[in-house]
Amino acid sequence: MKFIRQQLDAIAPLFEKGGKLERLYPLYEAQDTFLFTPGEVTKHASHVRDALDMKRMMSMVIVALGPCILMAMYNTGLQADLAIQAGAAPIDSWRETVLGLLGLGDHNPNNVLGCFIHGALWFLPIYITTMAVGGVCELIFSLIRGHEINEGFLVTGMLYPLTLPPAVPLWQVGMGIAFGIVIGKEIFGGTGKNFLNPALTARAFVYFAFPSQLAGASVWAAADGYSGATVLTKLGSSEPGSTFSQVINQGWMESFLGFIPGSMGETSTLACLLGAGLLIATGIGSWRIMVSCVAGAVGMATLLWAFRVYSDNPMTQISPMWHLVIGGFAFGTVFMATDPVSASMTEAGKYWYGALIGVMTIMIRVINPAFPEGIMLAILFGNTMAPLIDYFVIQANVSQRVARYGT
Helix, strand or coil: CHHHHHHHHHHHHHHCCCCCCHHHHHHHHHHHHHHCCCCCCCCCCCCCCCCCCHHHHHHHHHHHCHHHHHHHHHHHHHHHHHHHHCCCEECCCHHHHHHHHCCCCCCCCCCHHHHHHHHHHHHHHHHHHHHHHHHHHHHHHHHHHCCCCCCHHHHHHHHHHHCCCCCCCHHHHHHHHHHHHHCCCHHHCCCCCCCCCHHHHHHHHHHHHCHHHHCCCCCCCCEECCCCCCHHHHHHHCCCCCCHHHHCCCCHHHHHHCCCCCCCCCCCHHHHHHHHHHHHHCCCCCHHHHHHHHHHHHHHHHHHHHCHHHCCCHHHHCCHHHHCCCCCHHHHHHHHCCCCCCCCCCHHHHHHHHHHHHHHHHHHHHHCCCCCCCHHHHHHHHHHHHHHHHHHHHHHHHHHHHHHHCC
């Protein structure tokens, strides 16, 4: 590391003000601060430095996403191999050549390493495309504005691929992340000024622009001719009056562990809980938002479930406990709703913000059959309401102070 530090220091004058490569300073700064903690301090007034700067905080979120990333690779391969063993055909692509060279062309779902490698061959191209296209967008805006490349993109670039199905075309992946970075963040001034979560904005763009690749029963396994709907899709498309047990043939624990079809990184509630534990322990993720989001969802689901006998809507048959382990609820609650930029800032506001998302998620899932998932739209709605929630919380505090002290 000392050698790398010396090399960075040696070329630093080229990128500093007046240097030949001054315009490319964001590229130098990104490499420097990614590898080393910045050593600059103010020369005037004293200040306090936090050992956990923004870049290290973002890196911690990536670590928290680790279980979901590993699960994304394994379960993607597992679901594809199960579909192929059930009669579907492998998708004709370079991946089959690679699997054949590695001796994994039999698509054995009992081969854990084989499933992991198969899933990685689908996940990694999406991740690389996201980082390449999104990184270029970030770089362009950094060069134009003359500021550093923002480290928040590391998290956005990891969250977005985890919300996608495995066989989504890469050009659609690129268009989505470009929309999320440019329209969802940069046109508002960049990180810290955006009011929408960029990863969810990207996901929403792809969802509405290319619905055939983001919804339905045929997109959740990387295999040709396979129809494997999620629980929400099955219930959303079932006949009126159908009961839960008539439509769903999988267990609650299977859904909790995540060995089910779905977006690559969203299927495992257990993996999300492991990430939540790390985010809460390090003070990065707001437990208030997570807890209130779950409370809001359970409360609304309980209300609708209690009156299920008066409705022929199959979605009302989903019990509160099932709502917590299906779809992207856990992933959205832990990693999306807690985005410190687009969420409520006030402590009391975080309770209202989380509860609003939880309630809206269940309402969209159950009442609106066109959008059986719910959490994506609920969080985007919560993002737009966050400033208003904070405003009322602050005004309430001001009123209480005036009542208490008269000023």
